Amino acid sequence: MLHSLEVSLEVSPVVRQAQDAAARAAVLAGVRVGDESELERLREVEALLVTVWGTTQHGAPIPTDLLRSISHAGCNVTVAYTGEGVLCGAAVAIVSPGNAGMYSLIAGVLPGLGDAGVGFALKQHQRAWALARGIDTMTWTFDPLVSRNARFNLTKLGAHAEEYLEDFYGPMADEINANDESDRLAAIWPLASPEAVACSEGAPLATDLPAFTPDQVRATGPDGHPSTVQAAGSTWCRVPTDIVALRVRDPGEAAAWRTATRTLFTTAFASGLAAHGVTRSGWYRLAIKGQQ
Structure with missing residues (x-):
């Protein structure tokens, strides 16, 4: 039987900070955040992702069987539930060979909750999960034209991007991508950096367009x-x-x-x-x- 990646018994200051920040983010969003592995709950995660991406069950972004395998392999399936126990957000990530980094496959929250802090709580939980396992970097891709997501990734989380991936996924037919070419930026999130710590505490670096002539x-x-x-x-x-x-x-x-x-x-x-x-x-x- 496979087991989750080993968690250090000795909690370092950076891990403690990440865990505390994740707990605060969940409280502020009014959700309960944790890791999921139960089959029926993973079916709910699949359904949520279908709703967020506007696909059918046969075109689910990540189907239940794959979610089950990811969890069983000791990787990360993070979920957020409302106070009433309704699944309202999910994020899925795998671990790079040698535990060198963490690769986020997908993250989404129910429509209408984009400003409620659920997505931030999910990512802060993932940050704490990774740091507790000795992983200090997370990467993922995002569409550079979706400014809302870009701001979340680079300003609110403290990630940066230095690689452009042209038509990375090929044609995509879901409602969000609408058959556009799937160009992506690769986000790099150093989880223990001063920027990531400040962002986790709700104090991201200001990014304001200066006056120009x-x-x-x-x-x-x-x-x-x-x-x-x-x-x-x-x-x-x-x-x-x-x-x-x-x-x-x-x-x-x-x-x-x-x-x-x-x-x-x-x-x-x-x-x-x-x-x-x-x-x-x-x-x-x-x-x-x-x-x-």
């Missing part, structure tokens, strides 16, 4: 407004505030944003820049790797 504008977006700006020692790149709605309303403009953003990120990363944060209005801050 016309001569600092380097490019305009498909909507005709500035999309790339050089200001305050950083490059700033804008994406749509709601790409999912734009894909429905104007697929041509959405595709143009994909092309423009792909060019900008690949060029920026090749020159040694990394994405370190995203503003509420969808502006990425690109700066030298390691520069906060």
Whole structure:
């Protein structure tokens, strides 16, 4: 029988901090967060993911049998339940060979709970889970055009991105991706970094677009407004505030944003820049790797 990765009996200060932060995040979100392995509960996780991604049961993002295997292998299936015991969020991650890192496969919360802190509580639980097992880095992919998710990953969690993956998953037909090319950024989350600790305590580094003049504008977006700006020692790149709605309303403009953003990120990363944060209005801050 396989067992979960061994948890150190001696709790280090960084692990204790992560556990305390995870507990606070769950309380603030009004949920109970933990690890799941029971078959019937994992069926509920599959159903939740189907609801979030707008697929059918036959196209479930992660089916129950795979969830069962991931849990049985000692990897991570994190769930969040409301006070009434209703499953409202889930996150799934596997462990890299040699326990060198953790790779998050998926995370989602029920529609309508995006601002309730459930997603943050799920990720903080995963952070504590990893650190307790001697794992200090988590990675995952996300669509750079979905500014809400980008801000959550890079600003609220303290991750950064320095790799652009073109059409990483190939064609995707769920309601969120709407047959767009599946370009992704690879998020890197150093779990014990000062940024991750500050974010876990509810104090992320401020990411605010500085005032800029016309001569600092380097490019305009498909909507005709500035999309790339050089200001305050950083490059700033804008994406749509709601790409999912734009894909429905104007697929041509959405595709143009994909092309423009792909060019900008690949060029920026090749020159040694990394994405370190995203503003509420969808502006990425690109700066030298390691520069906060």
